[in-house]
Each structure stands twice: as structure tokens, then as C-alpha cells.
Amino acid sequence: MTTEHISNGLIGASIRRVEDPLLITGKGCYVDDINLPGMLHLVVLRSLYPHAKIISIDTSAAKAIKGVVTVVTGAELPEHLNINAQVMFPGQKIPPHPVLARGAVHAPGTPVAAVVAESRAIAQDACNAIEVEYQALPSVQNAEDALKPGAPLAREELDNNICYTAVKKGGDVDKAFAQAEHIVRMHIVSPRQVALAIEPRGIAANPDPMGKSLTVWLSTQGPHRVRADLAGTLGMPENKIRLIAPDVGGGFGSKGPLYREDVLTCYFALKLRRPIKWIATRSDDFVTTIQGRDQAMTSELALKKDGTMLGLKVRVVANLGGYLQSSTAGPPQRMMAMAPGCYQIKDCHVEVVGVFTNTVPTGPYRGAGRPESVLNIERLIDKAAKDLGIDRLEIRRKNFIRPEQFPYKTGVGMEYDSGDYFKSLDKAMKLSNYQDLMRQRDERRARGEIVGVGVSTFVEPSGGAGFESGTVRIERSGDITVITGSSSHGQGHETVWAQIAAEMMKAPMDHVTVLHGDTYISQQGTGTFGSRSAVVGGGALATAAQRVIDKSKRIAAHLVEAAPEDMVQADGGFAVAGVPEKKVSWRQIAAAAYSGKIPQGMEIGLQETCFFDPRREAWGYGAHVCLVSIDRETGAPTIEKLVLVDDCGVLINPMIVEGQIHGGVAQGLGEALREQMIYAEDGQVLTGTLMNYAVMRAGDMPPLTLGETVTPNPFHPLGVKGVGEAGTNGAPPAVANAVMDALAPLGIDHIDMPYTAPKLWEAIRQAQSDRA
Amino acid sequence: MTAEPENTAIPIKVTVNGVKHEAVVEPRTLLVYFLREQLALTGTHVGCDTSQCGACTIHLNGRAVKSCTILAVQANGKEITTIEGLARGDAFHPVQEGFREKHGLQCGYCTPGMIMTAAHLLETNPDPSEEEIKHALEGNLCRCTGYVNIVESVKWAAQKMGGKNVSR
Ligand code: FES
Ligand code: FES
Numbered sequence: 001m002t003t004e005h006i007s008n009g010l011i012g013a014s015i016r017r018v019e020d021p022l023l024i025t026g027k028g029c030y031v032d033d034i035n036l037p038g039m040l041h042l043v044v045l046r047s048l049y050p051h052a053k054i055i056s057i058d059t060s061a062a063k064a065i066k067g068v069v070t071v072v073t074g075a076e077l078p079e080h081l082n083i084n085a086q087v088m089f090p091g092q093k094i095p096p097h098p099v100l101a102r103g104a105v106h107a108p109g110t111p112v113a114a115v116v117a118e119s120r121a122i123a124q125d126a127c128n129a130i131e132v133e134y135q136a137l138p139s140v141q142n143a144e145d146a147l148k149p150g151a152p153l154a155r156e157e158l159d160n161n162i163c164y165t166a167v168k169k170g171g172d173v174d175k176a177f178a179q180a181e182h183i184v185r186m187h188i189v190s191p192r193q194v195a196l197a198i199e200p201r202g203i204a205a206n207p208d209p210m211g212k213s214l215t216v217w218l219s220t221q222g223p224h225r226v227r228a229d230l231a232g233t234l235g236m237p238e239n240k241i242r243l244i245a246p247d248v249g250g251g252f253g254s255k256g257p258l259y260r261e262d263v264l265t266c267y268f269a270l271k272l273r274r275p276i277k278w279i280a281t282r283s284d285d286f287v288t289t290i291q292g293r294d295q296a297m298t299s300e301l302a303l304k305k306d307g308t309m310l311g312l313k314v315r316v317v318a319n320l321g322g323y324l325q326s327s328t329a330g331p332p333q334r335m336m337a338m339a340p341g342c343y344q345i346k347d348c349h350v351e352v353v354g355v356f357t358n359t360v361p362t363g364p365y366r367g368a369g370r371p372e373s374v375l376n377i378e379r380l381i382d383k384a385a386k387d388l389g390i391d392r393l394e395i396r397r398k399n400f401i402r403p404e405q406f407p408y409k410t411g412v413g414m415e416y417d418s419g420d421y422f423k424s425l426d427k428a429m430k431l432s433n434y435q436d437l438m439r440q441r442d443e444r445r446a447r448g449e450i451v452g453v454g455v456s457t458f459v460e461p462s463g464g465a466g467f468e469s470g471t472v473r474i475e476r477s478g479d480i481t482v483i484t485g486s487s488s489h490g491q492g493h494e495t496v497w498a499q500i501a502a503e504m505m506k507a508p509m510d511h512v513t514v515l516h517g518d519t520y521i522s523q524q525g526t527g528t529f530g531s532r533s534a535v536v537g538g539g540a541l542a543t544a545a546q547r548v549i550d551k552s553k554r555i556a557a558h559l560v561e562a563a564p565e566d567m568v569q570a571d572g573g574f575a576v577a578g579v580p581e582k583k584v585s586w587r588q589i590a591a592a593a594y595s596g597k598i599p600q601g602m603e604i605g606l607q608e609t610c611f612f613d614p615r616r617e618a619w620g621y622g623a624h625v626c627l628v629s630i631d632r633e634t635g636a637p638t639i640e641k642l643v644l645v646d647d648c649g650v651l652i653n654p655m656i657v658e659g660q661i662h663g664g665v666a667q668g669l670g671e672a673l674r675e676q677m678i679y680a681e682d683g684q685v686l687t688g689t690l691m692n693y694a695v696m697r698a699g700d701m702p703p704l705t706l707g708e709t710v711t712p713n714p715f716h717p718l719g720v721k722g723v724g725e726a727g728t729n730g731a732p733p734a735v736a737n738a739v740m741d742a743l744a745p746l747g748i749d750h751i752d753m754p755y756t757a758p759k760l761w762e763a764i765r766q767a768q769s770d771r772a
Numbered sequence: 773m774t775a776e777p778e779n780t781a782i783p784i785k786v787t788v789n790g791v792k793h794e795a796v797v798e799p800r801t802l803l804v805y806f807l808r809e810q811l812a813l814t815g816t817h818v819g820c821d822t823s824q825c826g827a828c829t830i831h832l833n834g835r836a837v838k839s840c841t842i843l844a845v846q847a848n849g850k851e852i853t854t855i856e857g858l859a860r861g862d863a864f865h866p867v868q869e870g871f872r873e874k875h876g877l878q879c880g881y882c883t884p885g886m887i888m889t890a891a892h893l894l895e896t897n898p899d900p901s902e903e904e905i906k907h908a909l910e911g912n913l914c915r916c917t918g919y920v921n922i923v924e925s926v927k928w929a930a931q932k933m934g935g936k937n938v939s940r
Contacts, residue, residue, distance in 0.1 A: 016872055016873065016875075017872070017875065019880070020871070020872040020877060020880075021864075021872070022880075023877055023880030023883055024855075024864065024868040024871050024872055024877065024880075024883060024884075024887060025815070025855065025856065025858070025859055025864070025868065026813070026814070026815015026816065026854065026855030026856045026858075026884045027815065027856070028815070028880050029814075030814075030817070030881065032808075032814070032817075032818070033808075033814035035809070035812070121798070121800070196915050197879070197881075197915060198817075198819045198825060198827060198879070198881045198882045198913060198914065198915050198916075199817070199819065199879065199881040200819070247879075247880065247881075248879065249817070249819075249879045249880070249881025249882075250878070250879040250881060250915050250916055252915070279818075281821045282819065282820035282821045282822065282825075283821055489879050490877075490878035490879030490880070490916050491878070492878070655875050656875070658875075658921075659875050659878060659916075659917060659921060662917055662918035662919075662920040662921065663878060663915070663916045663917050663918045664918075665918055666915075666917075666918030666919065667915070667918075689820075689821070689822045689824075690820050690822055690824035690825060690913070691822050691824065695913060695915070696918075696919075697909075697910055697913065697919075698905070698906040698909040698910060698912070698914075698919040698922065698923065699903075699906040699907060699909075699910055701906075701918060701919050701920065704918075704920060727918075
């Protein structure tokens with residue numbers, strides 16, 4: 001901050017959320033709550049085959065059903081209706097991704113026909129009446145299998161299954177390995193997960209009577225970005241589309257991109273000049289919404305005998321699925337950028353091979369490459385400690401980037417801003433009573449129990465992906481309007497943004513109104529993902545607010561005929577320094593600003609906009625500790641203790657930060673213990689409903705102990721770092737290390753997540769029979 | 773789901789949030805779609821198609837029920853309370869208040885179902901243990917909160933209600 005301001009204590013306070021009264025009374029407005037007169041409904045017929053040629057589609061029976069308005073197949077749609085992925089790597093292949101299959105399907109769930117009807121039920125009936133003849137083609141589901149010679153081609157138009165390869169490297173990795181006294185080798189696969197926002201995806205579109213412009217309500221994380229993609233696909237000017245993100249029922253990365261059904265809905269709305277709605281069923285969501293993780297990592301870590309890390313080589317085989325969404329190539333890139341974690345490893349070579357398979361496309365899911373990366377390095381370091389007989393805390397401390405080394409340039413070219421990893425590990429040790437935990441473990445082991453303790457120490461980049469916008473306007477009344485390009489889907493922006501503005505402007509919070517999620521209201525924006533809102537959106541808001549304060553100060557000075565330097569912020573406005581009764585309120589300043597009673601040469605009005613791009617990421621970090629026991633008879637793991645120390649810089653609303661950590665941990669534990677999207681050998685989806693895809697329920701949550709350290713981000717006006725993904729990044733590796741610690745006495749070296757009871761039971765049984 | 777009722781339409785009478793309704797529904801219309809689409813009570817949400825998520829939970833004759841598991845015709849003659857009918861005027865139900873006080877919601881999509889389930893729990897068991905709360909919420913999924921603060925919200929409400937059965 002350049003201007004002094006007296007804190008009214010709002011930043012840092014656990015303020016109850018402004019959003020809640022509507023949502024707890026059932027008065028929220030999610031996409032499916034939008035009903036317009038004459039609204040039609042879209043339902044999509046999907047392929048059950050993972051890979052097949054379409055021989056014929058007979059829609060005649062569907063068309064004959066009363067109430068059906070139109071039935072369309074891919075061949076009948078304009079050729080430009082495709083989902084267009086960005087080129088993120090040189091040489092990346094981008095095979096066609098039509099909104100309705102044209103001739104072939106490459107993943108289960110691929111839309112093959114669309115029905116628009118007077119009601120959802122009729123549209124569904126009509127879908128059921130469509131006859132499709134397929135010719136099944138050989139398919140491949142596992143990305144490593146897809147690279148083997150003779151593997152089926154997931155995309156028959158290509159000559160192999162590789163979409164791209166990319167490398168990040170630094171230093172001289174060969175030299176490092178030549179000096180190695182020990183090399184740890186591991187192969188680790190992160191399980192494929194479903195984002196599973198409880199509100200399935202959905203869209204409603206309303207065309208103007210001339211079919212020239214559109215109002216769209218979309219359950220999305222980034223209204224402006226998705227509008228640009230939608231306009232591009234439809235061939236429409238971007239500013240003829242008003243895109244509104246109403247209340248959005250969770251996203252976790254999956255509601256970032258433009259999807260086929262979005263395009264179809266808008267296309268039909270324009271064509272038929274009727275409002276149309278499409279709402280995913282949960283079953284639709286399981287086979288159409290981008291899935292996360294599914295990266296296979298083969299690594300080598302070179303060390304000295306004393307545990308000093310010398311070099312790291314990683315080869316990531318990333319399963320991209322059958323089609324590319326705009327963001328599909330993103331997570332593997334993230335994985336690479338943080339491969340050395342919080343350790344000093346200057347000599348790195350990280351390679352990613354993005355692979356097509358006949359599965360649902362992957363893309364960013366809470367963490368988006370971070371959890372994979374942390375899992376990889378944290379398993380490696382534990383294995384190194386075990387191999388070399390060094391304590392796992394000692395080996396971590398030996399290799400941590402030290403506080404005085406920041407800003408620190410890593411072996412893969414990233415610059416970390418700040419941190420004290422020793423402090424956070426110490427705090428986690430203390431909070432978990434680590435020594436005591438280890439003693440308990442040993443005692444229980446001696447009694448024949450299977451018990452383990454695991455630790456993870458990690459970094460997590462936040463922000464990134466360019467700019468965010470913020471506008472602060474003082475209305476004529478002196479009320480404060482904040483407009484952000486970063487829309488919320490549960491993160492509490494309306495509360496947090498109001499806290500920031502009210503604190504900076506020294507105004508009561510209820511004088512602040514936060515507007516977001518509507519392209520007609522807000523200037524261009526980027527969106528909410530990658531733990532970026534507080535960092536980038538908050539930075540934009542703080543900068544815009546500061547500009548308003550600076551201008552207002554001059555107006556206030558003008559009004560009391562003082563010098564601007566003599567004005568200070570006071571409750572509700574400004575006052576002359578040392579003369580508190582010489583006060584100018586926001587209302588008086590606003591009245592002057594809009595009536596022209598302002599210093600000569602100053603522009604009328606009182607509104608400032610900032611497009612904020614920090615041009616660097618904010619590197620949060622943490623240390624998590626887990627105590628796990630495993631039932632020898634059933635293999636069932638129980639997390640008995642989970643301690644989470646996170647550092648996200650300055651906390652704006654600790655209650656909301658805690659909520660973010662809780663939610664992230666629940667998803668992380670899902671990954672560690674039970675969640676996995678499974679495709680059968682023949683490519684069928686085996687976990688396509690909530691009956692067989694196991695998510696965490698209330699009773700599954702272990703007790704959590706939260707702690708924090710605060711390292712203000714030196715490169716940010718508010719000092720904040722992101723936190724939304726902390727739980728998914730740090731907790732699963734802590735669990736993995738605990739489970740592997742528990743199984744180590746049985747001679748088990750590594751098992752991939754999720755640690756389901758049958759999997760652990762089988763491993764224990766196998767290990768015991770090997771020993772017998 | 774609703775479709776234009778033709779000869780298949782069936783008349784029903786239900787009382788929803790104290791208001792009597794007479795309506796005609798298709799035999800296959802699920803109660804949740806009747807509430808959402810015919811009565812415009814959109815606070816009751818749909819989160820799945822296999823009766824797992826609990827976003828659609830309402831009270832049917834005083835019991836918490838997933839409104840996607842029954843047909844509208846099965847509600848004939850019954851009394852329904854939805855999330856819209858839980859507050860008394862501007863005064864939130866203690867469970868609603870608890871969710872606000874304890875940050876028991878983020879995106880809010882699961883929240884109406886959670887609140888209806890919790891409200892029913894506290895009517896039948898005014899002073900539940902943590903285990904009992906978690907058990908009661910077993911059929912309600914939340915992807916945002918990790919349930920930690922939901923459990924706290926219900927505890928808060930139980931305390932606020934003084935361990936007494938506040939009937940409504
Ligand atoms: S919608 Fe009723 S349980 Fe999911
Ligand atoms: S608050 Fe989002 S699903 Fe529960």
C-alpha cells in the first residue's frame with residue numbers, strides 16, 4: 001500500500017458470508033432454476049462405445065414424437081461447430097473435436113445426436129427412439145499402454161497416440177547423475193478422478209428475436225474466457241453474447257472450458273429463435289466433464305549418501321483422453337513446473353508425453369498437476385530416506401530451499417517468491433506431537449498392528465494464467481461498487497472482496513456491493529481457478545481501490561482547501577491530519593466528483609479499473625502429517641490423525657480459508673483412499689454413477705488439525721497467496737507416505753493410490769505369503 | 773420430469789409449505805420435478821440420478837425424504853415442507869442460522885438438502901452426538917466443505933435449540 005490507512009480490522013476477520021442468506025433459504029439461482037416462457041430442452045444421445053465408427057443413425061422415430069422440435073446428427077451440423085483446443089506445446093496435435101460426432105466416436109459419452117423438444121422428458125423419450133449402428137474399433141484406455149508398439153490408435157486419423165512431448169530442464173542432469181552415490185527409481189500413477197461438483201453442468205440460452213445476439217446462463221468458472229471460445233465457435237461477435245455465471249454449484253476446475261453441449265444449446269437457440277436449456281444428468285457429467293490426474297510418472301532421483309539431492313529426472317505420461325478441451329494440456333505443464341518441489345535440485349530434466357486414449361478428456365481438476373507433482377517428489381524423498389537410512393525429516397531439512405535464498409530460481413526455471421519451509425515443518429511437528437506419534441507407532445507395531453506415520457512438505461503455485469480485472473466505483477451516494485472479473489462458485493468473493501474494499505476505503509462493509517459473473521457488468525476478466533482469485537483478482541481490486549483513494553484524497557483536499565499531503569484516511573472518508581473534525585465523507589467526495597467541484601484538470605467521476613497481472617505466481621506451501629492404521633484382516637485403512645499446516649500469506653478471511661482447506665482435504669482424501677474413475681478392458685465406464693464412484697461422505701472424514709504460518713507475499717499489494725488447492729496437494733502424499741510407512745515392515749515398497757481396503761488386503765496377503 | 777399431460781395426466785392434491793395445491797401430473801413425474809417445475813420451488817436441487825446425493829431432500833409428512841426417489845403422485849394427500857418453507861418469515865430456522873454462523877456452505881448447492889436432513893434429525897434427536905450427526909448426513913453429499921463445518925453447523929443449531937424439540 002502506498003497510502004497509509006488505519007485498519008478497521010476487516011482484513012483478517014472471519015466475517016460471516018454475504019452470500020449465505022439467499023443460499024440457505026433456497027433462493028439462490030442456479031442455471032436449472034432459470035425458466036423462460038417458451039423454453040425448449042436439449043437432450044443429447046451419447047455413445048456407449050469408447051471407440052467406434054458410426055455406420056448409420058436413424059432419427060425418424062424420434063422425429064415423429066409429439067413435442068419434438070428437431071433431431072440432429074453430426075452430419076447435419078455446420079462443420080465449424082467444433083471445440084477448439086489451444087496449442088500449448090510446439091508440434092501439438094489437435095484432432096477434430098466436433099460438437100456432435102462426425103463418423104466416429106473416440107470416447108465413451110461422445111454425443112452422436114441431439115434432440116430439442118418441448119420438455120426434457122419428451123427430448124429424453126426421443127433420444128431413446130434413435131437407432132445408431134456402430135462398428136466397434138479397438139480401443140486403448142491406459143496411457144502407457146497407448147505408447148506400446150502395436151497399441152490401438154485412439155484417434156485413427158493420427159499415426160500414433162502421442163499428442164505432444166515437452167521438456168523442462170535446468171542445470172546439467174547427466175553430470176549430477178554421474179556424481180550420484182545413490183539413485184532412487186520409482187513409477188507412480190495418480191488415479192483418475194472426477195471433479196464431481198454437486199451441481200452438474202448446465203446452460204440456458206435466450207436469443208434476441210432477430211437471432212443476432214444471445215443471453216447465456218452457464219455454470220462456469222470463467223464467463224469471459226468461455227464467452228470468447230463460444231463466440232469463436234459460433235462465428236459470432238463476442239460482444240453479441242452476454243454470458244452470465246449465476247450461482248454456480250461448485251466447479252473444481254471442471255467448469256472452466258467450453259463444452260459441446262454449450263455450443264449445441266446456443267446453436268439451437270439462435271437457429272430456432274427460442275430459449276433453450278440443457279442440464280447434465282449426473283450420468284452425463286461422469287462421461288463428459290473433464291476428469292483429473294491420470295499421470296504416470298517414472299522418476300530417478302540422484303543423491304549423495306548423506307541425502308543431499310543432486311538431480312532429478314522425471315518422465316510423465318499424461319492421459320489426455322479422446323478429445324482435447326481448451327485446457328486439457330494444462331495440468332501436465334503444471335506438474336513439470338514444480339517437479340523439484342520445495343527442495344534445492346538445480347539439475348532437472350522433466351519430460352511430459354501427452355497421450356490420446358479412448359477415455360473422457362482430462363483437464364484441470366483441483367490441483368491440476370500440483371497433486372501429481374507433490375506426490376511424485378514426496379514419495380521419492382521418502383524412499384530415498386528409507387534407502388539411505390536417513391530420517392525423513394532430516395533429509396527434507398537438508399534439501400529445503402532456505403529462507404534467505406528467496407526469491408529462488410528452481411531447476412525448472414520457476415522463481416519462488418518467499419517461504420520458510422523449516423518453520424512450517426516445525427509447526428506441523430509440534431501440532432502433531434510428532435515424537436509421540438512415532439512412539440505410539442512403534443508401540444502399536446510391537447503389538448502387531450499395522451500403523452504408519454507420513455509427512456509431506458510441499459509448495460503450491462497460485463495465480464498464474466494472466467490477468468484479472470477489478471473496478472472500484474464510488475456511486476453518487478458514496479456507496480462503493482466493486483466489479484470483479486473473477487466470478488465465484490463457492491469461494492465467497494462477495495464477502496472477501498467487500499472486506500478488502502471496506503478496509504481499504506475505511507467504510508462499513510454493507511456500503512460495498514460486489515458484482516461479478518456477468519460479461520455485461522464486468523470488464524474483461526479471466527476467472528476463478530488455480531487458486532488465483534485472492535491473488536490476481538484481489539490484487540486488481542486492491543490496486544483499483546488504491547487509485548480511487550488517491551484521487552479521492554485530492555478531491556477531499558480540494559473541498560477543505562488543504563494540501564493533499566495533509567489529508568489522511570478517516571472513518572468513512574478523509575480528514576485533515578491532526579484535525580479530525582475537518583472531515584470529508586465519501587458522500588461529499590462523490591458529490592464533488594460527479595458535479596465537477598474537483599481540482600482543475602482532474603477528470604470527472606470516481607471510478608478506477610485495474611487489469612492486474614503479477615507476472616509471477618505466488619508460491620504457497622505447507623507441511624502435512626498423517627497417522628494411519630490398517631486393519632490386518634480387512635485391509636481397511638483408518639486415518640487417525642491429519643495435521644495440516646499451510647501458509648497462504650496474509651489471510652483475508654480465516655474462516656473462508658479454513659473452509660477451502662477442509663474442502664480440498666476431503667477431495668484429497670478421496671483420491672488417497674477411494675476415488676478412481678475406472679474403465680474396463682473393453683473401455684466401458686465402470687464407475688459412471690455415484691453408486692460405484694466412491695466419494696467421501698460426512699462419516700468418512702477423519703479429525704483434522706489445522707495450523708498456519710504466515711509469510712506475506714512480498715510481490716503482492718495485499719501479501720496474499722492462493723490456498724484453494726492446498727488440501728488436494730499436500731494431504732494425499734502425506735497419506736501415501738503414512739500408508740507406505742505402515743506397510744514397510746511387511747517389505748512393501750510402493751502401492752499407488754487409492755488405498756482401498758481390497759487393494760491393501762491383497763498387498764498384505766501377498767507380502768505375508770511371500771515371507772512365509 | 774414433466775411433459776404436457778394428455779390423457780395420462782393424474783390429478784393430485786398436496787400441501788406445500790402450508791399452501792394447498794391441486795395439480796395434474798404425468799404418472800412418471802418425480803416429486804422433485806413437480807416441486808421445481810410446476811410449483812417453481814427451485815430451492816430443492818437435483819444432483820444425481822441414482823438417489824445418492826441428497827440435494828433434493830424435503831420433508832414429507834414430517835420425515836426427511838429424497839424427493840427424487842418418489843413420484844409426485846405418491847405425494848398425493850400429503851404435506852410437504854421444502855427449504856423455502858423452513859424459515860418463519862424473516863427468521864431463519866436454527867439450522868439455517870447454524871449453516872451461516874459456522875460456514876457450513878460454500879457453493880450452496882447441497883445446502884438445502886443438508887439443512888432439511890439436519891432439521892429432521894434435530895426434530896427426532898434434539899441432542900445428537902457427532903457420530904449421530906455424521907450418520908444422519910450419510911445420504912447427503914457435499915463436495916465443497918469437507919463436511920467439517922456442516923457438522924459444526926448442526927451442532928450449533930442443536931445447541932441453539934436448547935436440545936429441545938422445536939417442532940414446526
Ligand atoms: S437428486 Fe435426489 S438424491 Fe441426488
Ligand atoms: S457447499 Fe457446494 S456441494 Fe456443499
